[in-house]
Amino acid sequence: xxxxxxxxxxKVALTGMPDLSVxxxxxxxxxxxxxxxxxxxxxxxxxxxxxxxxxxxxLFCDKRNKCxxxxxPGTGIVKQIVFGQRRRLIEVVIALNKNRDEKDNFIQFETLxxxxxxxxxxxxxxxxxxxxxxxxxxxxxxxxxxxxxxxEPPMIxxxxxxxxxxSPYPQVVLENETAFFEFGIKILKQFxxxxxxxxxxxxxxxxxxxxxxxxxxxxxxxxxxxAWDPGVVLYKLKRTRKENRSWxxxxxxxxxxxxxLLTGRYPVKRVVTVTRSTDKKPHIITRQGAPVKNLVGSLDxxxxxxxxxxxxxxxxxxxxxGFFESTLTIxxxxxxxxxFGFIQPGLTKPTASKTFLSCLTQTPKNLxxxxxxEERACINCGYCVNICPVDLMPSFIIKALLSDDxxxxxxxxxxxxxxxxxxxxxxxxxxxxxxxxxxGIDAHYKDRE
Amino acid sequence: xxxxxxxxxxxxxxxxxxxKFNRLKPLFDATKTxxxxxxxxxxxxxxxxxxxxxxxxxxxxxxxxxxxxxxxIYNTGFQAGLARGESYTFFQxxxxxxxxxxxxxxxxxxxxxxxxxxxxxxxxxxxxxxFLVTGLLFPLTLPATIPLWxxxxxxxxxxVIGKEVFGxxxxxxxxxxxxxxxxLFFSYPVSMSGDVWVAAxxxxxxxxxATALSVLAPEGEKITSALSDSGxxxxxxxxxxxxxxxxxxxxxCCILGxxxxxxxxxANFRIIIGGIAGLIVTSLIFYLIPGGSDSWMNAGPLFxxxxxGFLFGISFMATDPVSAPxxxxxxxxxxxxxxxxxxxxxxxxxxxxxxxxxxxxFMNVFAPMLDHIVVKYTASKRIPNV
Numbered sequence: 001x002x003x004x005x006x007x008x009x010x011k012v013a014l015t016g017m018p019d020l021s022v023x024x025x026x027x028x029x030x031x032x033x034x035x036x037x038x039x040x041x042x043x044x045x046x047x048x049x050x051x052x053x054x055x056x057x058x059l060f061c062d063k064r065n066k067c068x069x070x071x072x073p074g075t076g077i078v079k080q081i082v083f084g085q086r087r088r089l090i091e092v093v094i095a096l097n098k099n100r101d102e103k104d105n106f107i108q109f110e111t112l113x114x115x116x117x118x119x120x121x122x123x124x125x126x127x128x129x130x131x132x133x134x135x136x137x138x139x140x141x142x143x144x145x146x147x148x149x150x151x152e153p154p155m156i157x158x159x160x161x162x163x164x165x166x167s168p169y170p171q172v173v174l175e176n177e178t179a180f181f182e183f184g185i186k187i188l189k190q191f192x193x194x195x196x197x198x199x200x201x202x203x204x205x206x207x208x209x210x211x212x213x214x215x216x217x218x219x220x221x222x223x224x225x226x227a228w229d230p231g232v233v234l235y236k237l238k239r240t241r242k243e244n245r246s247w248x249x250x251x252x253x254x255x256x257x258x259x260x261l262l263t264g265r266y267p268v269k270r271v272v273t274v275t276r277s278t279d280k281k282p283h284i285i286t287r288q289g290a291p292v293k294n295l296v297g298s299l300d301x302x303x304x305x306x307x308x309x310x311x312x313x314x315x316x317x318x319x320x321x322g323f324f325e326s327t328l329t330i331x332x333x334x335x336x337x338x339x340f341g342f343i344q345p346g347l348t349k350p351t352a353s354k355t356f357l358s359c360l361t362q363t364p365k366n367l368x369x370x371x372x373x374e375e376r377a378c379i380n381c382g383y384c385v386n387i388c389p390v391d392l393m394p395s396f397i398i399k400a401l402l403s404d405d406x407x408x409x410x411x412x413x414x415x416x417x418x419x420x421x422x423x424x425x426x427x428x429x430x431x432x433x434x435x436x437x438x439x440g441i442d443a444h445y446k447d448r449e
Numbered sequence: 450x451x452x453x454x455x456x457x458x459x460x461x462x463x464x465x466x467x468x469k470f471n472r473l474k475p476l477f478d479a480t481k482t483x484x485x486x487x488x489x490x491x492x493x494x495x496x497x498x499x500x501x502x503x504x505x506x507x508x509x510x511x512x513x514x515x516x517x518x519x520x521x522i523y524n525t526g527f528q529a530g531l532a533r534g535e536s537y538t539f540f541q542x543x544x545x546x547x548x549x550x551x552x553x554x555x556x557x558x559x560x561x562x563x564x565x566x567x568x569x570x571x572x573x574x575x576x577x578x579x580f581l582v583t584g585l586l587f588p589l590t591l592p593a594t595i596p597l598w599x600x601x602x603x604x605x606x607x608x609v610i611g612k613e614v615f616g617x618x619x620x621x622x623x624x625x626x627x628x629x630x631x632x633l634f635f636s637y638p639v640s641m642s643g644d645v646w647v648a649a650x651x652x653x654x655x656x657x658x659a660t661a662l663s664v665l666a667p668e669g670e671k672i673t674s675a676l677s678d679s680g681x682x683x684x685x686x687x688x689x690x691x692x693x694x695x696x697x698x699x700x701x702c703c704i705l706g707x708x709x710x711x712x713x714x715x716a717n718f719r720i721i722i723g724g725i726a727g728l729i730v731t732s733l734i735f736y737l738i739p740g741g742s743d744s745w746m747n748a749g750p751l752f753x754x755x756x757x758g759f760l761f762g763i764s765f766m767a768t769d770p771v772s773a774p775x776x777x778x779x780x781x782x783x784x785x786x787x788x789x790x791x792x793x794x795x796x797x798x799x800x801x802x803x804x805x806x807x808x809x810x811f812m813n814v815f816a817p818m819l820d821h822i823v824v825k826y827t828a829s830k831r832i833p834n835v
Contacts (some may be wrong), residue, residue, distance in 0.1 A: 142834055244834045302490075310495040331496055334488065337450060341486020343505035349500040353713045356500060370488040373502025375578055377619025380775040381506070382717070383499075392829075395775060396749055396824050412824065415834040421495030427500045429619070435493045 003220050006227040009389050010422055012350050018166050018278040022287040031289040032091040033059055037322030043089045051078045054151055055145035056107030056266040057302045058448050059092045071133030073268045073288040075105040079162040092153045100384040109436045111264040117186045132260050142415035143445045147247050155246040156188050161228040164308040166275040171206040172283045173271045177255045178211040184254035199227050220326040226389055231418025235343040238304040276330040277366040289320045294329055302333040310421035331369035351424045376429040384423035390416045394433045401440045414440050457481050475569035479576040488764035507578040513706040514585055520702045521695040522546040525593040528692050529648040549593040549648045550695055552795050558584040560601045564608045579618030589696025593648040595640050606632040623813045624772045627806055646692035656677045660693050661756040662802040666743035683783050686755035697758035707764035716768035719780035724763035727788020746796045759791050762805040772813040779819035788811050
């Protein structure tokens, strides 16, 4: 095991860490496949309202590559197809069968035994995964798009940790899944010669109970956000230009993939965490695409529900979890306008700077969803540069982007950005740096298409 | 509810929408957000934001200026007392000093804010906090004897030409306070140089009121002993009991302020350390050059460090992030060259006894170029990702 040396990131301890116990909640009435967390997708619907679907029936595919399908994670009928502005597909909602006996009617796909993995051609595995709705687990750098099946990645990065500091812990998600995980690694070896498996430093000891899964870990990353992000890992490991087009996959998805190939059935079980600064909630076992409402319970205040406080999206309580999302963070909204707030000593205020007394204490802090100030022009203070885990200079890149100088922005390393959100977090002028960088990456992606 | 909050809420309707004074909305906003810290909900990812904002950032510079300001007021009174041949108590000196200094600060803030409000109203943007710092830095660079109308003219030039014509705080490339001072320095040299540094000196004849930097040793005497003879011993210069601009005299207070800025990471230590290093190296080089023992050439690093406005400038002016480089190597070079140029101007240019102001303004102009070189260089070291 090698250590990856990441020095910059978000090092403030936070309140609301989830409990390591696990509860199972009853199956919801509706589930959905969300299109909002799928990168750059141009969906083409394959079902209509009121169509009956089985677990594994394709609901929509990606127009860019019609082989990549998104399948139903449950059996029932299509209850609603939700569109947003400009008829953008938001999600396909399925009302689950209430009849207990035929609750899950799986489409049976071809199975692949552990011994056959090395003999079956790569294209065959690709085809099975695409039909089964799991190919999209592979994401390709630099824009983290769905992986290109014809590309041979120089490196595949497997991350044991999710996007948020409080994403489900690997020792919970991977409990009793070691065999599947090992099978998954065999599959990955069909795609690339270099498999990198990373774990957070602090999780390492608790991985001992996972029947030898720990031996597969190749790299250890420090325990502060976003050191475990595959984008950061890639930045720290890459030595040549070719490696920019590496792939990444989360360990959880790798296990889903392995389960699917071994059993021929679309796996529907997922582990999620719901965190709130004032609570310590257990991990929840639920179905993929469960309604947000069922997971968070009733919220009567003005809080914000997100799928990751730094890099998630804000979700509507009426919508459903996406395929790539495994955590819901409820962030309190502190609407009070503090009297002389800008000059308070701030013993409990979370900050990456050294201007509050709180930077002297180690007690976990509580983050709220407020900007703490108004937007101003960039004063070149360098707080974004000092926190960027991939050594970018966001202040200079956005100035290049704002003057439409995409060439300069790319030279400054725009595509290395892993969209961790820390530049916007730290900016004292409250500039939406992450949004601007993200738009820059997306604009470059569209240009290339 | 806070009675002030009630007042703000009840008067809000006059300043927003189609209210009577809706054009003065920036003024209302600035007042309201000064008392009640605005903290709207985040709209984009990331949904959490740091507690530090520009108001706090700029307030911390003001806090760091407090020692300099308090000592400056005291010293103004103290020097006036010396000139009148009387010895005041601390409070007497402070009282006398504040009668000279406070009007200057009030004029600077009032006139500067009027310009800020005018530009904010015309451009329909919010009043930026940057002026809080400029408005106090500018008076601290002036002699206490300056006529108030010149203060008004100087701060107007600094705010309008130094900053607002380029788009306001964040878009200026020169330090606005120094721009204003440079304007006064070249437009009204009579009030900005020579024997203007001691308030009320006319009461007694024979008090020179010049600064340490204009001292020249008589033939055959060393500059350091000539300085001591005129009352500019190293300890006096370090503590600041000498004539000079209101804020610049005490090296000790500048160092206190600089330490506060460095510890809270509001100012970048690279600029300050680089500047001091540049000053020490350059003054040592001049020291080692034979000859010139009667001039500041031979004064050595300690006298150069403590005399004049160098420590004030490098701690509070050069560290203004907007007009300094945004890259770390750039900051080192920027600081070092300020130290180098300050000494070079002091020693080699007889027209200007003090070089800090010109050195900082000169390097402000070069800051974007330093950044450009550093950014291009670091970009070339990255593994290309296009």
